Each structure stands twice: as structure tokens, then as C-alpha cells.
Amino acid sequence: xxxxxxxxxxxxxxxxxxxxxxxxxxxxxxxxxxxxxxxxxxxxxxxxxxxxxxxxxxxxxxxxxxxxxxxxxxxxxxxxxxxxxxxxxxx
Amino acid sequence: xxxxxxxxxxxxxxxxxxxxxxxxxxxxxxxxxxxxxxxxxxxxxxxxxxxxxxxxxxxxxxxxxxxxxxxxxxxxxxxxxxxxxxxxxxxxxxxxxxxxxxxxxxxxxxxxxxxxxxxxxxxxxxxxxxxxxxxxxxxxxxxxxxxxxxxxxxxxxxxxxxxxxxxxxxxxxxxxxxxxxxxxxxxxxxxxxxxxxxxxxxxxxxxxxxxxxxxx
Numbered sequence: 620x621x622x623x624x625x626x627x628x629x630x631x632x633x634x635x636x637x638x639x640x641x642x643x644x645x646x647x648x649x650x651x652x653x654x655x656x657x658x659x660x661x662x663x664x665x666x667x668x669x670x671x672x673x674x675x676x677x678x679x680x681x682x683x684x685x686x687x688x689x690x691x692x693x694x695x696x697x698x699x700x701x702x703x704x705x706x707x708x709x710x
Numbered sequence: 711x712x713x714x715x716x717x718x719x720x721x722x723x724x725x726x727x728x729x730x731x732x733x734x735x736x737x738x739x740x741x742x743x744x745x746x747x748x749x750x751x752x753x754x755x756x757x758x759x760x761x762x763x764x765x766x767x768x769x770x771x772x773x774x775x776x777x778x779x780x781x782x783x784x785x786x787x788x789x790x791x792x793x794x795x796x797x798x799x800x801x802x803x804x805x806x807x808x809x810x811x812x813x814x815x816x817x818x819x820x821x822x823x824x825x826x827x828x829x830x831x832x833x834x835x836x837x838x839x840x841x842x843x844x845x846x847x848x849x850x851x852x853x854x855x856x857x858x859x860x861x862x863x864x865x866x867x868x869x870x871x872x873x874x875x876x877x878x879x880x881x882x883x884x885x886x887x888x889x890x891x892x893x894x895x896x897x898x899x900x901x902x903x904x905x906x907x908x909x910x911x912x913x914x915x916x917x918x919x920x921x922x923x924x925x926x
Contacts, residue, residue, distance in 0.1 A: 702715035
């Protein structure tokens with residue numbers, strides 16, 4: 620997913636993708652981020668305990684925690700709610 | 711709730727897709743019109759300077775044709791960029807079918823919002839260009855076909871140049887109507903999507919609270 624996204628949309632994308640352990644490179648590729656911004660987003664989510672770092676051998680992977688579920692569920696419901704009402708013109 | 715959101719989202723994407731295609735067709739017609747006029751003027755220029763025929767090319771028409779060809783071309787490129795984004799979303803949606811998960815639907819909604827944010831300014835320009843183009847085509851279609859028009863208390867009487875002009879007139883009017891309709895729908899969609907972006911911005915406080923950004 621690329622294009623102009625809000626930080627909250629990027630957080631959601633990362634947390635959903637990291638339901639299974641993912642590498643840093645995998646995350647920035649999937650979420651279309653550069654290394655610097657990717658590091659910032661991951662750092663924030665780790666700090667807030669929405670993501671944890673798991674070391675497998677010499678590789679570090681990121682996994683969403685249970686706390687992430689609350690955010691992703693709220694995010695999904697807010698976005699789907701946009702389509703609760705049809706547009707006010709005939710299609 | 712999920713099913714109705716999916717149905718509404720799918721319906722909107724399909725309609726937006728059709729309007730974008732209509733816009734591409736209109737842009738291609740404007741470009742073709744410009745190119746055909748350019749070629750006609752090039753022939754006139756050649757005949758003016760190389761033959762004894764009394765043919766004089768018009769620099770004004772040449773300029774208008776050049777601008778139309780160029781505008782049509784850039785408009786076509788812009789429409790294609792918007793179309794590609796919509797087509798990707800529509801294809802993903804069709805692939806998922808009616809069994810799209812909540813997560814997949816949310817991802818597609820986010821994709822559409824980011825695509826709209828990227829192209830918001832372009833879509834606004836398109837609304838203006840389509841309206842202007844539609845009105846111009848409409849006027850040209852009418853003017854090009856009339857030989858005589860009189861308005862009196864008894865009613866309006868008009869004479870057509872030639873019966874052969876009727877198909878051309880209908881085509882021009884058809885193009886004008888498509889252009890005006892696509893402008894109307896683009897503006898309605900833009901209004902709806904602007905409203906949704908506004909709703910999302912209002913909801914960000916709640917997301918921020920959930921993420922505990924304030925306690926950072």
C-alpha cells in the first residue's frame with residue numbers, strides 16, 4: 620500500500636502485517652516506508668508495547684502484541700463506519 | 711454492518727471506475743479533435759504557400775488546435791493515472807468477492823482514501839475542465855450545425871446546414887453530455903470523499919488516545 624497515508628493508517632498496516640513475525644526489511648517493503656521512517660514507526664510501536672522484538676538466531680523479527688488488537692479493531696470499525704450511510708446522490 | 715459497507719464500497723468503486731473511463735474517452739476525443747485540426751491546418755498552410763489555390767490557413771485555429779491536442783494529451787495522462795489506482799482497487803475487490811474479510815475491506819478503504827488524497831487536486835481540476843469542455847462541446851455542436859436560427863413570438867425556428875451534419879452534431883452533443891455527467895459525478899464523489907476524510911480526521915483523536923500518544 621502506498622500513497623499519502625496518515626500515521627494511524629501506517630500503524631494499522633504494520634500491526635496487521637506483524638500478526639506473524641516479520642523482519643524489518645519485510646515491514647518497510649510491505650508498508651512502503653523508507654528505513655528512517657520505518658525505524659521511527661517501529662520504535663514507537665515497540666515503546667508503546669504494541670510490537671515486541673523477537674530474536675531468532677541472528678535475526679530480529681517484530682510481532683504484534685495482544686494490545687495491538689484493541690487498536691486494529693477500533694481502526695477497522697472507524698473506517699468501515701464511513702460506509703454506514705450511502706452517498707447522498709443516486710449512483 | 712460489514713456486508714452493507716462492502717456492498718456500498720464496491721458500488722462506489724465501480725461507478726467511479728466507469729466515470730474515469732468516460733473521462734479517458736473524452737480526453738482522447740479532445741486530443742483527436744486537436745490533432746485532426748492540426749493536420750487540416752498543416753495541409754492548408756502547404757496549399758497556401760505552394761499552390762495557386764486561394765487557401766489561407768488560420769493561425770488562430772492552429773493555436774486552438776495545438777492547445778486542444780496538448781490539453782487532451784495531458785488530460786489523458788492524468789486520467790490514466792487516476793484510472794490505474796481505481797482499477798487496482800477494483801481488481802482487488804473483485805478478486806475478494808463477497809467474502810472479503812474485515813481486514814481486507816479496511817485495507818481497500820485505506821487504499822482508496824490514500825489514492826484520493828494523492829489525486830484530490832487533480833480531481834478538482836478535472837471537474838472544472840470537464841464542465842468547461844462539456845459546455846464548449848455543447849455550444850460547438852449547436853453552432854456547427856445551425857445555418858439559421860430565428861426566435862419570434864411564434865417559437866424558435868432553426869435550419870440545419872446539411873442533413874449530413876446531424877450525426878456529427880449528435881456525436882458532439884453526446885460528448886458534451888458525457889463530459890458534463892462525468893463532471894457532475896466527479897464533484898459528487900469528491901464531496902463525499904472529502905466528507906469521509908473529515909470524519910477520519912475527527913476520529914484521529916480517538917485513535918491517538920488509544921495509542922496513548924498523549925502520554926508519549
